[in-house]
Amino acid sequence: MGSRKLRVGIVGAGSVATDCHxxxxxxxxxxxxxxxxxxxxxxAVTLAAAAGATQVLTDYKKLAALKEIDIVDVxxxxxxxxxxxxxxxxxGKHVICEKPLAVSVRDxxxxxRLARAKRxxxxxxxxxxxxPMAIAGKRFLGSGGLGTPYHARVYATRSNLVPTGxxxxxxxxxxxxxxxxxGVHALDLCMHLMDFPKPVRVSGSARVNFxxxxxxxxxxxxxxxxxxxVEDFASGFVHFDNGATMALEASWLGxxxxxxxxxxxxxxxxxxxxxxxxxxxxxxxxxxxxxxxTEPDGLPxxxxxxxxxxxxxxxxxxxxxxxxxxxxxxxxxxxxxYKSSRxxxxxxxxx
Ligand SMILES: NC(=O)c1ccc[n+]([C@@H]2O[C@H](COP(=O)([O-])OP(=O)(O)OC[C@H]3O[C@@H](n4cnc5c(N)ncnc54)[C@H](O)[C@@H]3O)[C@@H](O)[C@H]2O)c1
Numbered sequence: 001m002g003s004r005k006l007r008v009g010i011v012g013a014g015s016v017a018t019d020c021h022x023x024x025x026x027x028x029x030x031x032x033x034x035x036x037x038x039x040x041x042x043x044a045v046t047l048a049a050a051a052g053a054t055q056v057l058t059d060y061k062k063l064a065a066l067k068e069i070d071i072v073d074v075x076x077x078x079x080x081x082x083x084x085x086x087x088x089x090x091x092g093k094h095v096i097c098e099k100p101l102a103v104s105v106r107d108x109x110x111x112x113r114l115a116r117a118k119r120x121x122x123x124x125x126x127x128x129x130x131x132p133m134a135i136a137g138k139r140f141l142g143s144g145g146l147g148t149p150y151h152a153r154v155y156a157t158r159s160n161l162v163p164t165g166x167x168x169x170x171x172x173x174x175x176x177x178x179x180x181x182x183g184v185h186a187l188d189l190c191m192h193l194m195d196f197p198k199p200v201r202v203s204g205s206a207r208v209n210f211x212x213x214x215x216x217x218x219x220x221x222x223x224x225x226x227x228x229x230v231e232d233f234a235s236g237f238v239h240f241d242n243g244a245t246m247a248l249e250a251s252w253l254g255x256x257x258x259x260x261x262x263x264x265x266x267x268x269x270x271x272x273x274x275x276x277x278x279x280x281x282x283x284x285x286x287x288x289x290x291x292x293x294t295e296p297d298g299l300p301x302x303x304x305x306x307x308x309x310x311x312x313x314x315x316x317x318x319x320x321x322x323x324x325x326x327x328x329x330x331x332x333x334x335x336x337x338y339k340s341s342r343x344x345x346x347x348x349x350x351x
Contacts, residue, residue: 005032006311009055009063009093011084012075013038013047014167016098020127020303021073022051027304028311037063060084064091071314073307074098077167078175082107085122089114094121096310100184100334101327103175105351108331112324123310124322128189128262130305132295133276137193140273140280140293147270149197154190154248156182158260160216162232162252164223169211169230177230179206179334182262183250188322188330189275190246190264196326197240203346204236204337210253218252219259236337248337 008025010017013036025031035055038044048056057063064072064087072088074081074097082102088095089111101124102108115122128134140146156178167173168181191197210216211232212225232253238246264275271282278293299305309321328351336347 005030006070006314007032007034007068008071008073009033009035009037009066009069010047010051010053010073010075011037011060011063011088012077012080012098013040013043014075014165017073017075018047018050021075021307022047024301024304024307025073026051027300028308030315031311034069035063035066061087064088064093069093071096071310077165077173078103078180079173082111085111086114089118089120089122092118092120094310094314096123096125096307098125099188100124100175100180100331101324102331103180104335105328105332108324108328112328115324121310121314121320122324123306123313123320124188124324124327125306126185126188126192126322127302127306128185129192129322130299130302130309131276132297132299133278133293134189134193135299136278136293136295137273137275141193141195141266145270145280146266146268146273149194149266149268150244151267152190152194152244152246153265154183154186154246155261155263156186156248156250157254157256157258158182158252159254159256159258160219161260162211162218162220162223164218164221166224166227169223169228171229174230176334176338177206177232177234178250178252179231179234179236179337181252183234183248184330184334186250186262186264187248187333188327190266191326191330193264193266193273193275194244196329197242197244198351199238199329199333199336199349200241201239201346201348202236202333202336203340204234204248206231206234206338206341208232216253234337234341236333236340238333238336248333
């Protein structure tokens with residue numbers, strides 16, 4: 001790579017690429033966006049113009065084959081991640097891919113093993129880890145401030161926000177509803193804060209309560225009821241090998257106070273912490289008290305920070321900031337919730 005700028009090719013020129021990845025890469029002085037690929041040519045042309053990219057493609061295999069590209073950034077709908085990531089790794093590119101990296105353990109492992117064989121970096125874009133309070137929380141837990149974590153609650157619930165694109169509501173494209181879409185954010189962050197205890201058993205339920213009807217209006221517009229083939233609510237319960245447990249809830253529609261609640265509570269023997277508020281509860285000399293973590297100032301937008309962390313790991317040969325070995329545990333839990341819901345049984349996780 002020498003001292004030249006790293007060249008990025010983006011596959012999937014939709015919302016997240018336009019609003020988050022292109023501005024994030026453009027903010028890095030040593031990166032240029034060389035190519036944009038989308039099956040919708042007009043979307044690719046529009047984003048290439050905004051990104052200053054000279055190459056426009058409609059076939060991800062052709063983008064993966066471009067010699068001048070160092071990094072492939074995958075922003076397609078969930079089920080389209082695996083083929084694109086595999087093609088890019090097989091062509092010798094480093095890959096950052098939007099969450100969820102894949103919707104099955106098998107696919108995450110296949111990508112991870114390929115990255116290992118090709119000695120290329122693979123990162124899941126879990127930008128919540130780069131939010132200031134997540135950084136403060138990680139430091140606090142790392143210093144032992146919570147004692148031993150023994151239970152967590154993970155919330156990713158919305159009252160009336162259904163992403164209306166088929167890439168989210170059609171199971172054949174998304175692999176799941178709010179559980180895969182936003183549950184994955186809060187779950188990954190909670191696991192990261194808890195230092196990735198190993199999940200061993202999961203049970204759960206995924207169901208449609210409101211999305212086939214019209215009792216709750218979506219603030220993001222109408223969705224196609226017929227194409228809606230995912231859940232609008234999911235819940236899960238997880239056991240870890242260290243005896244800790246976790247309860248998870250995810251929804252796009254439901255009756256609740258907040259429009260969106262993406263948060264986690266981690267209970268430890270030394271105290272309980274809440275993200276993203278940074279609230280902390282404990283006792284001293286038998287007296288209960290509450291306090292508040294302070295978040296670091298002056299950090300870049302989390303979406304930008306995650307991309308720059310990936311640049312750093314590629315250039316300075318550091319471990320992937322969000323390695324597939326962690327993501328596989330997150331996906332095992334989410335996949336387990338769906339399997340448990342289908343079978344009515346608790347699912348054993350063997351990784
Ligand atoms: N990290 C976050 O906060 C966040 C936010 C939104 C979306 N996402 C994730 O990003 C991904 C994309 O979401 P979005 O909101 O940008 O969706 P989107 O529907 O706006 O865009 C997806 C784009 O991918 C294109 N596409 C589909 N299959 C393709 C293929 N095989 N090759 C090339 N292009 C293809 C589509 O034409 C579309 O333009 C999803 O995995 C989603 O979960 C993450």
